[in-house]
Amino acid sequence: MKKLKNSVVLAVLAVVPLMLNACTYGRIEGKYSQVEAIKGQGGCYKVGSPYKIMGKWYYPKEDYSYSEVGTASWYGEDFHAKRTANGEKYDMHALTAAHRTLPLPSIVKVTNLENGRSLVLRVNDRGPYAKNRIIDISKRGAQLLGFQTQGTAKVRVEVMAEESKQLKAALLGNKYEKEASSSSKVVKVAASEKNVKPLQLVGAEHANPKAIRAYPKGSWFVQAGAYSKEMAAQNLSKQLDKFGETNIYYVTVGGQKFYRVRVGPFGHKKEAEVTLAKVKHFGVYNAKVVQD
Numbered sequence: 635m636k637k638l639k640n641s642v643v644l645a646v647l648a649v650v651p652l653m654l655n656a657c658t659y660g661r662i663e664g665k666y667s668q669v670e671a672i673k674g675q676g677g678c679y680k681v682g683s684p685y686k687i688m689g690k691w692y693y694p695k696e697d698y699s700y701s702e703v704g705t706a707s708w709y710g711e712d713f714h715a716k717r718t719a720n721g722e723k724y725d726m727h728a729l730t731a732a733h734r735t736l737p738l739p740s741i742v743k744v745t746n747l748e749n750g751r752s753l754v755l756r757v758n759d760r761g762p763y764a765k766n767r768i769i770d771i772s773k774r775g776a777q778l779l780g781f782q783t784q785g786t787a788k789v790r791v792e793v794m795a796e797e798s799k800q801l802k803a804a805l806l807g808n809k810y811e812k813e814a815s816s817s818s819k820v821v822k823v824a825a826s827e828k829n830v831k832p833l834q835l836v837g838a839e840h841a842n843p844k845a846i847r848a849y850p851k852g853s854w855f856v857q858a859g860a861y862s863k864e865m866a867a868q869n870l871s872k873q874l875d876k877f878g879e880t881n882i883y884y885v886t887v888g889g890q891k892f893y894r895v896r897v898g899p900f901g902h903k904k905e906a907e908v909t910l911a912k913v914k915h916f917g918v919y920n921a922k923v924v925q926d
Contacts, residue, residue: 677722677758679805681737687763694735698795704768706744706789708776709761718759725772729917732759732770733791739805741797741919744769745790746779753779754794754919797919804911807904851926853899854906856913858921860885860892867893870918877912896924 682694710726718724720738731742740757755775762770769791773782781787803810858874861867864882871880878897885892897913900906906923913921 677718677720677739679737679739679802680720682719682760690763692734694737696737697735698793698798700736700793701790702768703747703788703790705766705786706746706769706771706776706779706781706791707762707764707767707786708771708773708782710773720758722758724759727774728772729753729755729775729778730759730772731755731757731775732761733757733768734760734763736793737798737802739798739801739915741794741801741914742769743792743794744771744775744779745792746781747788747790749780749787751779754917756915794919797914801911801914804907810907850899850901853901853926854903855896855898855900855924855926856906856910856921857924858895858897858913858918860894862890862892864893867895870895874913874916874918877909877916899926 681696684691684693686692709732713724714726716724718732718738724730731744733740733742736742736757738758741754742757743752743754745752753775755771759770767786769789771779776782779787779789800810859867859870867882871882874880874895874897880895880897883894883896885894897909898906900909903923903925910921910923
């Protein structure tokens with residue numbers, strides 16, 4: 635990193651302790667304070683107070699309509715394993731980013747306007763403060779977006795509203811409910827499955843058979859995805875084992891078979907919601923909580 639940027643970050647670190655006074659590392663504040671927020675991350679949800687860097691004031695806020703075009707940069711080894719602005723440990727190999735005003739964490743879509751590549755990132759840090767730069771991306775993110783070598787790129791940054799709100803709710807221990815504009819989509823999906831056959835477990839003749847225990851009716855699950863190809867479901871199932879028991883079910887919709895990957899069962903919805911936050915942080919942003 636350049637000397638100028640290092641000096642800027644030192645200035646930021648002087649401000650960060652004031653911004654972290656409401657955080658309890660690794661746990662959710664409030665009613666559900668004994669529930670882990672996100673395994674291994676050690677951070678918390680926060681917006682933060684206005685702050686001043688190099689003579690300029692910044693005003694963090696929740697802005698779920700945020701969209702901006704500007705210059706992206708990246709940061710790596712000099713900050714690896716150090717604390718981010720919301721108390722997590724920065725991992726230059728993870729898909730994360732720093733932003734000056736968005737809530738921490740937030741989910742954003744970043745598009746490299748120079749090559750067309752897009753990537754979904756999790757904002758968990760503050761910065762950058764160099765002129766005209768609107769987002770600082772992890773080393774791995776810069777590699778995938780194709781600008782690590784050149785150092786910067788012109789990008790569009792768009793907040794992913796539903797994903798950001800759902801992550802916030804899970805971290806604060808609140809119930810997440812979609813807004814009315816989203817409910818119509820749920821109804822349409824349900825209507826398209828009115829002739830769905832009952833869920834069936836993937837049998838022992840398939841690639842990765844598991845001993846699947848029975849579960850009480852009304853149990854909660856995190857449904858991570860549905861695939862037309864079983865191998866894709868198997869691959870996801872193996873990756874999500876770290877978050878709990880995973881199983882694959884198949885269901886026929888409109889004559890086509892789909893393989894659904896689920897984590898669970900959980901006895902309480904809150905357990906499922908906390909696991910959902912972990913799964914989304916892992917990168918499965920379309921995951922959802924279901925009851926069966």
